[in-house]
Amino acid sequence: MSYKVVVAGGGLIGASTAYYLTKSGAEVTLIESKDIASGTSGACDRAIMLQSKKPGPTLDLAIESIALYKELEAELETELEYRKSGGMIIIETPEEMAAMEHMVERQQKAGIDVKLITGKEAQERQPGLSKDLIGSTWWEEDAEVNPLKVSFAMANAAKSRGAKIKLGTPVKRLLTENNRVIGVETPTEKIYADAVVVAMGVWTPKLFEPFGVDVPIIPRQGHILVSERMPSFLHTGILSAAYIANKLKRNHQSEDPDPFGVGLAIGQTHSGSLLIGGSRQFTGYNTETNPEVIRKIGEAAVRAFPLLAKARIIRAFTGLRPYTPDGMPILGPVEGMDGVYIAAGHEGDGVALAPISGKIMAHMVCGENSGMDINTFSLSRF
Template identity: 75%
Template sequence: MSYKVIVAGGGLIGTSIAYYLAKSGAEVTLIDSKDIASGTSGSCDRAIMIQSKKPGPTLDLAIKSAALYQDLEEELEVDLEYRKSGGMIIIETKEELKVIKDMVALQQKSGVDVRLISGDEARKRQPGLSEDLLASTWWEHDAEVNPLKVSFAMASAARRLGAVIKLGSPVRNLMTEKNRVIGVETSEEELYADAVVVAAGVWTPQLLKPLGVDVPIIPRQGQILVSERLPPLLRTGILSASYITNKLRKGASREAADPFGVGLAIGQTHSGSLLIGGSRQFVGYNTETNPEVTQKIGEVAVRAFPQLAKVRIIRTFTGLRPYTADAKPILGAVQGMDGIYIAAGHEGDGVALAPITGKIMAQIVCGEEPEKDMRAFSLSRFKQ
């Protein structure tokens, strides 16, 4: 009899785990309270930025994930709008230059050959960038993909491999027996399994709490503006250095200086729309858009690309990114309890890390040695 696994959560992470599990022969049931990509994975941007990752375990994972993305379209037989577009982190001030210089040095040490380029070279690579731009980074291996297509393609591929997908089925409870999770209770039925993987992003803590397991994931709201369809304009993925400094930001003083955590993250979709982000705010599970944030994001966008002042905005939306205090996801078993695994907390790295997360979680859940030492991502790292 084959190994039965339930994956709770149909976002990028859950669908990827379901796919890799089904591929390795497990009997998979993927359940979601609403639909595939109905939460965070359906309200994010499309960047597979490697150079923005913190050097260390996350960057190592991102590099492995990027390698998987290269063959994924062929493997899943779907156009994922994957494109190796290259990426830039644009630098506007001397202070930012200093921070980014240090980061680039660390990345070069980790084997990512990001380069610092002049403002002129940046404008040559990406016409339309502001004359005021001081410098930029450039890395040709950054890429982009359509996260909706990835989620749906992973789910379909899992289904072709025998996985059962149950949508509109909220998990009410994780069922336990002694120190073991034996299945889930949904609004309609009780499902039993040898293992349960919770890949419910910002909604993960609520599922684990009744077991007395504290999962320190906090929703962090990010807002994005959508433009009308435009002719091809952006050749590469672009972040502003302030996006990085906001990501790494901790102190309360900076929070006071910019409560919205605005930094530019811009890309162009296959259809021609620009996705212009973003912000980082702790506002609980609130997903209301904020006109003031729209304005601030608009300001940084127009400052970087003056011609964007003439572009029409057709929509704004927000997504809840699953934040953890050390900017690393939680991936692996739960100490002291059997049959339960967590894969959540990727914040803004979910698109980049989805394939490798699925592959490694499948290895862990099937009892194989994961291809990378995963101790840095264990839930128990927070127990101090």
């Protein structure tokens, strides 16, 4: 008899977990309250920037994840728009330069070959960049992918390997018996399983509240602007140093001088649209766009690429990124509750970390050795 696993949540992480679980031979049911990629995974950008990861366990995971991405299009027989594009973090002020010099030094120590280049070199690599930049980082291993395509392709692959996928089906609560999770309850039925993986991103804590288990994931809102189609001109993924500074801030309890956390993150889709971000702000579960934030992101974009003043914006949206206090995802079991696992809390690293997160969860749930030290990511660290 095969091992029955329920995966709660049909975003990138849930779809990936379901896919790798079917590869491990589990009998999988994926339960999603709305639709595949209808939450955070459908409101993000396409960057797989390793440079933006904190040197340490998260960066190690990202490197493993990239290795999986390289094989994934062939494995899933689907075009995912994966491309090794290289990436830059552009630098506008001497203060940013000092911070980036420090970061690059740490990355080089961690074995990553990130380089600092001059503003002029940056312009040669990426025409259209402002002459006012004083420098940039460059790393050729940064990549990009279409997260919608990854979500759907993983869910479809899981399905063709026998997984049941229940869309439009919210998980109302976890079913327990003597401190053991034995399944989930939906509005129409009880689904029993040997294990449950909760991959509900920013909505994860609500499922554990009734058991007195505190899952410290907080929604952090991010804006993205979408431009009309433009001729292909962005060759690399681009972030600004201000973006990195905001990303690394663990400030959910402090008063911050820049409450919007605006920093530039820009990429171009296959269709030609630009995705221009971003912001980082704690606004609860509110997904309304804020005109002031949109303006500030626009200013950052035009400062970096003056020619974008003439680009038309067709849409703005926000997504809720699952922030954790230490900036690392939660991947692992829950102390005091058997049979349940959490795979959530990736904030802005979910696109990069989706394949490895799914693979790790599948190995963990099926009792296989993943060959990685995953205790670092357990909930009990908080």
